[in-house]
Structure formats: structure tokens, C-alpha cells
Amino acid sequence: MLIDEHWRKEREDEEYYDNISRRLVPAAKKAIAGLYKPSWGETREEHGCAICLQDLQIRQKFRMIPCCYHSFHEPCIFEWLVINRVCPICQSPLPSEEEQRQLDDRDGETDELIIVD
Ligand SMILES: [Zn+2]
Numbered sequence: 001m002l003i004d005e006h007w008r009k010e011r012e013d014e015e016y017y018d019n020i021s022r023r024l025v026p027a028a029k030k031a032i033a034g035l036y037k038p039s040w041g042e043t044r045e046e047h048g049c050a051i052c053l054q055d056l057q058i059r060q061k062f063r064m065i066p067c068c069y070h071s072f073h074e075p076c077i078f079e080w081l082v083i084n085r086v087c088p089i090c091q092s093p094l095p096s097e098e099e100q101r102q103l104d105d106r107d108g109e110t111d112e113l114i115i116v117d
């Protein structure tokens with residue numbers, strides 16, 4: 001069990017440093033999937049989608065980054081966040097896989113104290 005945990009941790013560290021070396025950290029898949037889906041009228045991007053530079057139109061699908069309320073086409077922001085976890089407009093970060101895992105641990109194990117260095 002402990003060996004498994006250790007091995008898994010090492011693999012994650014490798015991925016982590018690999019990402020640092022490219023200076024881009026992808027957002028956690030769970031955070032991407034959980035992005036808020038605004039309905040038409042909730043989107044505030046008068047200037048359109050900052051990724052593809054096209055207008056947001058009523059029949060399209062959108063996703064909103066919850067911490068800054070910036071909206072984009074769903075396929076555009078998904079493609080962006082698997083490479084770079086920050087909002088393309090204001091650089092607000094979404095959780096990385098590592099941060100998401102810590103958030104999940106905190107939710108799931110309320111009777112255990114989580115110490116983060
Ligand atoms: Zn777009």
C-alpha cells in the first residue's frame with residue numbers, strides 16, 4: 001500500500017516537473033468538466049470569445065470560469081484548459097490536478113487533518 005502510494009506520487013511529480021518545464025499547467029479534468037454552463041444572457045462577453053475571437057451566439061454552448069465570470073465557447077475553453085489552467089482574459093487559475101486532489105481529500109475525509117506544505 002505504502003509502496004503503491006509512493007510510486008504514484010513519484011509519477012505525479014514527474015508529470016508536475018514536466019509541466020513546469022513548459023511553464024504551462026493544465027487544469028484538473030474535474031475542474032474543466034465542472035465549469036459553470038451559463039445560459040444565454042448570463043454571458044458577459046460583449047466582445048465575443050477571447051480564444052477564437054468569434055462572437056458568442058445564442059445557439060452555441062458556453063462555459064464560464066466561476067472565479068472571474070469570463071465566458072467562452074465550450075470547445076474553445078476546453079481545448080485551452082487542457083494545456084493552460086488560467087483564464088485567457090484575466091489569468092485567474094483553475095485548480096491543477098494536484099490542487100483538485102487536495103480539495104477532494106478535504107471534502108471526502110473531514111475527520112482527517114490535511115497538512116499541506
Ligand atoms: Zn470560441
Ligand SMILES: [Zn+2]
Nearest residue numbers: 068070087090
Ligand atoms: Zn477571467
